[in-house]
Amino acid sequence: MILILTLLVIMVVAAVWGVMVRSLLKTAIGLAVVSAIVSIFMFRFNSPLAAVFELSVCTGLITVIFLSTIGLTKPISGEQLSSVTKERLKRYRYLPLWIICSGVMALFLVGLPITIIFVQRTVETDPRHVLWNLRQLDLFGQIIILLAGGFGAVMLFKEREDNEW
Amino acid sequence: MPSLLILVPLLEIIFFNLFFGIQMTRIALWSAAALFVFQILAVLMHNYFFYNPGLDRINSFFTVHLGADRLALIMLFCIAAVCLVSLIIGRYTLTDKKQRFNFINVLIIAFIGMNGIAMTKDMFSLYVFLEITAISSFILIAFRRGRASLEGAFKYTVLSSVATIMMLTSIALLLFTSGDTSFPGLQSALANSKHNYVVIFSIAIFICGLFIKGGLMPFHGWLPDAYSSAPPAVSVLLAGIVTKVCGVYTLIRLVTGVFGFSPGLNALLLFVGLVSIITAALAALGQTDFKRMLAYSSISQVGYIILALGSGTGLGVIAAVFHLFNHSMFKSLLFVNSAAVGLQAGTTEMDDLGGLSSRMPVTSVTSIIGFLSASGIPPLSGFWSKLLIIIALWSAGQHFYALAAALASILTLAYLLIMQRKVFFGKLAPGLESVKEAGLGFSLVSIALALVTIMAGLFFPAVFVSVFEPVKQILLP
Numbered sequence: 001m002i003l004i005l006t007l008l009v010i011m012v013v014a015a016v017w018g019v020m021v022r023s024l025l026k027t028a029i030g031l032a033v034v035s036a037i038v039s040i041f042m043f044r045f046n047s048p049l050a051a052v053f054e055l056s057v058c059t060g061l062i063t064v065i066f067l068s069t070i071g072l073t074k075p076i077s078g079e080q081l082s083s084v085t086k087e088r089l090k091r092y093r094y095l096p097l098w099i100i101c102s103g104v105m106a107l108f109l110v111g112l113p114i115t116i117i118f119v120q121r122t123v124e125t126d127p128r129h130v131l132w133n134l135r136q137l138d139l140f141g142q143i144i145i146l147l148a149g150g151f152g153a154v155m156l157f158k159e160r161e162d163n164e165w
Numbered sequence: 166m167p168s169l170l171i172l173v174p175l176l177e178i179i180f181f182n183l184f185f186g187i188q189m190t191r192i193a194l195w196s197a198a199a200l201f202v203f204q205i206l207a208v209l210m211h212n213y214f215f216y217n218p219g220l221d222r223i224n225s226f227f228t229v230h231l232g233a234d235r236l237a238l239i240m241l242f243c244i245a246a247v248c249l250v251s252l253i254i255g256r257y258t259l260t261d262k263k264q265r266f267n268f269i270n271v272l273i274i275a276f277i278g279m280n281g282i283a284m285t286k287d288m289f290s291l292y293v294f295l296e297i298t299a300i301s302s303f304i305l306i307a308f309r310r311g312r313a314s315l316e317g318a319f320k321y322t323v324l325s326s327v328a329t330i331m332m333l334t335s336i337a338l339l340l341f342t343s344g345d346t347s348f349p350g351l352q353s354a355l356a357n358s359k360h361n362y363v364v365i366f367s368i369a370i371f372i373c374g375l376f377i378k379g380g381l382m383p384f385h386g387w388l389p390d391a392y393s394s395a396p397p398a399v400s401v402l403l404a405g406i407v408t409k410v411c412g413v414y415t416l417i418r419l420v421t422g423v424f425g426f427s428p429g430l431n432a433l434l435l436f437v438g439l440v441s442i443i444t445a446a447l448a449a450l451g452q453t454d455f456k457r458m459l460a461y462s463s464i465s466q467v468g469y470i471i472l473a474l475g476s477g478t479g480l481g482v483i484a485a486v487f488h489l490f491n492h493s494m495f496k497s498l499l500f501v502n503s504a505a506v507g508l509q510a511g512t513t514e515m516d517d518l519g520g521l522s523s524r525m526p527v528t529s530v531t532s533i534i535g536f537l538s539a540s541g542i543p544p545l546s547g548f549w550s551k552l553l554i555i556i557a558l559w560s561a562g563q564h565f566y567a568l569a570a571a572l573a574s575i576l577t578l579a580y581l582l583i584m585q586r587k588v589f590f591g592k593l594a595p596g597l598e599s600v601k602e603a604g605l606g607f608s609l610v611s612i613a614l615a616l617v618t619i620m621a622g623l624f625f626p627a628v629f630v631s632v633f634e635p636v637k638q639i640l641l642p
Contacts, residue, residue, distance in 0.1 A: 049340075053289055057333065060296040137171075137230065137285065141293035144175060148274045148297060152304040155267045 004044075011037040012099075020092060022085055028062050052135045059142045062149075166207070166215050167231035170241070170280045174200055174273045182270070190266045197252055197269050201276070204245035208238050230347065231284040235635040239486060240283040240414050243493040247405035248276045250497050250614065253606045254504055255398035267308070268398065275301035275402065279410045288336050288346040288423075295332070295378070295411055299325045302407050305399040306391050317394035320387040324377050331374035338367035352423045359427070368424050372416065372433070379412020381471060382441040385464050392460035393513075397504030400456060404463050405497035409489055413470050417485055421639050426477040434475030435566050441468030443569070446576035450583070455503045455513035458584055459496070465577065466492045466539065472570055473554040476561040479637045484553035487633045491546045491621065495535040498614035502532040505603035505611070506588060515584065520593030524600040529589040531611035536581035538618045541574045546621035549629075 011034055018030025035058035042051035177200060181193050207214040215233050233241065252272060259265040278301060281294030303325070307318035340346055342363055343354030358364050373384070380388035388408070392400050420426065420434075445464035452458040470492070473485035505528045506521060507513045522529035538547035551574060558567035602608055621628050 049346075056289070056293055060293070060300070135289075137281075137287070137290045138293050140171060140175065141281065141290065141297060144274060144277055144297050145293070145300060147175075147178060148271065148300045148304065151267060151271050151274065152300065155264075155271070155304055155308045156310070 004041075007037050007040060016096065016099075019095065020088070022081065022088070031062060032058065049134070052138060056135075056138050056142055060145050166217070167233050167284045170204060170207075170284070171231070171277055174277045174280075178270055178273050190262050190269070193266060193269050194252065194256060197273055198249060200273070201245045201249040201252065204241060204280075205249070208242040208245070211238050230286045230290070231281075232286055233284055234639055235632075236414075236418065236486060236639050237283045239490055239632065239636070240410060241280065243490060244276065244279045244283065244406055244410065246617075247402060247493060247497050248272060250405065250501060250610050251398045251402040253610050254401055254501060255396075257604050257606050258397045258504065258508060264308070268305070271301050271304050271308075272402070275305065275407065279406065282410050282415060286348045288339065288348070288351060290346075291415065292329075292332055292336060295415070296329065298407060298411055299329070299378075302391075302399075302403060305402065306395045308399075309396055311394070313390070313394035314396075317387070317390040317392075321391045324384070324387040328374040328377035331370040331377075335367040335371035335374070338363055342367075348423050352425070355424065368430075371419070372424075372430075375412050375416045375419075376437060377412075378408065379416065379467055379471075380408050380464055381412070381437055381467060382444045382464060385441075385445070388464060389457050389460040392463070393454060393456040397500070397507060401497050401500045401504065404459065404500050405493050408463070408467070409493055413467055413485075413489055416471070417474060417482065417489075418639075420474060421482055431475050431477040434471050435563060436475075438468045438470075438472030438475055439566060439569055439573075441465060442472065442573045443468075443576070446573060446580060449580040450576070452580075453515050455506060455515055455518070455584065455588060456500070458515075458580060459499050459503060462499075462539065462577070462580065463492075463496055465573075466496065469551065469554055469570065472566060473557055475566070476554075476557045476563060478557055478561050479640055480553065481557035481561065482640060483629075483633050483636050484550060484557045486636050487553060487629075488547075488550035490633075491538065491550045491618070494614055494617050494621075495538040495547060498531060498535040498611060498618065499539070501607065501611050501614065502528050502535065505607045508603045508607075509600045510597055515587040518588045518594055518597070519591045520589070521597065521600065522589040523593065524597065525589075525602050527602055527608040527611055531615040532589065533585065534615040534618055536585060538622070540578040540581055542578075544622045544625075546618050546625070549622060549625045 014030045014033035014037070018027050018034065021027055021030065035054060039051040039054045042048070042054060177196060181189065181196070185192065211233070215238070252269065255265060255268050255272070259268055275298055278294045278297030282291060282298065285291050285294060299321075303318050303322050306321055307314055336346065339351060339355075342358060342361065343351050345351055345354060355364055355368075377384040377387075392404055395403060420430065424430065442465050445461045445468065449458050449461035449465065452461060466488070470485045470488050473481045473488060475481070476484075503513055505525065506518065509525065510518055510521070512518065534545065538545035541548045541551035543549075551570070555567045555571050558564075558570060
C-alpha cells in the first residue's frame with residue numbers, strides 16, 4: 001500500500017512538473033516517468049497487455065514530441081522566456097485544482113450505476129513472458145521508433161543551407 | 166521469412182551506424198539497394214521464400230506474428246520497388262554525403278515500418294508500424310529545413326497525430342469489447358457484436374483515422390503541402406507508397422479481414438471515394454505547380470480505390486488492389502518526371518516551363534505513358550483497373566457511382582493534358598535552352614516504371630489471373 005501511494009504521489013508530481021517546466025527535455029522526462037508508473041500499476045493490476053501498450057505508445061509519443069518541437073520551433077531570447085514563463089504560470093495556476101475536481105468527479109461518476117460489460121479473459125501475468133513472447137514485435141517496433149528518433153534529432157537539430165533542389 | 170523482412174533492415178541500419186558511418190555512404194547506398202532488390206525477388210519467387218518449411222525455421226526463432234498472403238505480397242513488391250526508385254532519385258538529388266547517408270537510414274526505417282504494416286496480423290502492432298512510418302515520413306519531409314518543408318511537415322505531424330489519437334482510441338475500445346487485438350480474434354468478436362454502438366463508433370473513428378493517413382477528401386489538408394515541399398526523392402516515396410500503405414492498404418486489409426462489409430460502411434466508402442475523385446480533380450485543374458498538381462491527382466486516384474472497395478464485392482476488392490498497384494507505379498513515374506524537370510529546369514512552376522520534350526525526350530515520353538495510364542487510356546494498366554472498378558460498381562448495383570467514375574476520368578485527362586502541354590509541348594521557354602536529361606539513373610527508373618505500366622496492361626489477362634484474382638482469398642466468408 002505504501003509503495004502504491006508513493007508511486008501515485010510521484011506520478012502526480014511528475015505529471016504537474018512535466019506541464020509546468022519550461023525545458024523540453026524535462027517535459028519528456030516527466031512524461032516518461034508518468035508512463036512508466038502507469039505501466040507499473042497496470043502490471044500490478046494484472047493487465048500486462050495494457051502495460052506494454054502504454055509503454056509502446058509513450059515511446060512513440062516522446063519521439064514525436066521531441067522531433068516535432070525541436071524540428072519546428074526556434075529558441076527564444078531570455079526576455080521572451082521569462083514572459084512566457086510568467087504567462088504559463090498564470091495560465092496554469094488553476095491546474096492542480098482542476099485535476100483534483102476532475103478526480104472527484106470521476107470518482108462520483110464511477111459510483112453511478114453505469115454498467116459497461118467488458119470482456120474478461122485469462123491473461124498472462126508474467127511481464128517477461130508478455131514482453132518477449134506475446135508482444136515481441138512491439139518491442140522491435142519500439143527499438144525502431146527510438147532509432148528513428150535518433151536520426152530525426154541528428155537530421156533536424158542541425159540548421160543547413162537549403163541550397164539544393 | 167516475414168520476420169526477416171523486418172529484422173534484416175534493422176540490423177543493417179545498426180551495423181552501418183556502429184561500424185562504418187558516413188565514410189561508407191556508397192556502401193550503405195548499395196546495400197540498401199540490394200535490400201530492396203532482394204525483397205522484389207523474394208516476392209517474385211514467393212513460393213520458395215515465403216512458403217518454404219526450411220526458411221520457416223528462422224521465423225520460428227522469433228515469436229512475431231507476421232504473415233504474407235497475396236495482398237501483402239503485392240504491397241511488399243510495391244514497397245520495395247518504390248523505395249528503390251526513391252533511393253536512386255536520392256542518389257542524384259542529395260549531393261551532400263552526410264545528408265544522403267541520413268536519408269538512406271531513414272528510408273530504411275520507413276521501409277521497415279511499411280513492411281510491418283503489410284505483414285502484421287495484430288491491431289496494436291499495426292499502430293506501432295504506422296507510427297514508425299509516420300515518424301520517418303515527418304523527418305524525411307522536414308529534413309531540408311526550408312520554410313515550405315517545415316510547414317508541410319508540421320501539417321503532416323498535426324493531422325497524423327489526430328489520426329493516431331483516433332486509431333488508439335478505437336483500439337482501446339475494441340480491446341475492451343473483444344479482449345483481443347489480433348485480427349482473427351477481433352474479427353470473431355466483432356461478428357458477434359455488429360450492432361453494439363461502442364463497436365460501430367470505434368470502427369468509424371478508426372476508418373476516419375485511415376482517411377486522414379490516406380489523404381482523402383475532406384481529410385487531405387496535409388497532403389498537397391507535404392508532397393510539394395518535400396525533397397524529390399521523398400515526394401516519390403510519399404506519393405508512390407507511404408500514403409497507399411498507411412491509409413489505403415490498411416483500410417482494405419481491415420475492411421476485408423476484420424470489420425467486414427456492411428451497407429453503412431459501403432455507403433461511406435462510396436461517398437468519400439466519389440467526393441475525393443471529383444473535388445481533387447477539380448482542384449488539380451487549378452494548380453500551376455507540377456508537383457502540387459500531381460499531389461491533387463493522387464487524392465483523386467486514391468478516391469477510385471476507395472470507390473472500388475465501397476462496392477463491397479470480391480471484384481471490387483480486386484479492382485481496388487489492382488488500381489493501388491497501378492497508381493503506385495504510374496504516380497511514382499510522374500513524380501520521378503517532375504523531379505527530373507525540377508532538377509534540370511530549377512523550377513516546377515508550369516507557367517515557367519514549356520517545350521521540354523525536345524530537351525528531355527525520355528522524361529517526356531515516359532510522362533505521357535504515366536498520364537495516359539492515369540487517365541485510363543487502353544491498353545495501359547490504368548485502363549484495366551478503372552474498367553474493373555466500373556464493372557464492379559455496376560454489377561453491385563451502384564450505377565450512379567459507376568457512371569460518375571467513368572465521367573470523372575475526363576477530368577483526369579483534362580488536368581494531365583494541361584500539364585503535358587505546359588511542361589513538355591509548345592515553344593521552349595526562355596532560359597531552358599541548355600536543359601538536358603537529368604541523368605542515366607533518372608532515365609532508367611522512368612523507363613522501368615513505364616515498362617511495368619505497359620506490360621501490366623498488355624498482358625492483363627495473365628497478370629489478372631496469376632497476381633490479382635487470388636487476392637479474393639482475403640475476403641471474409
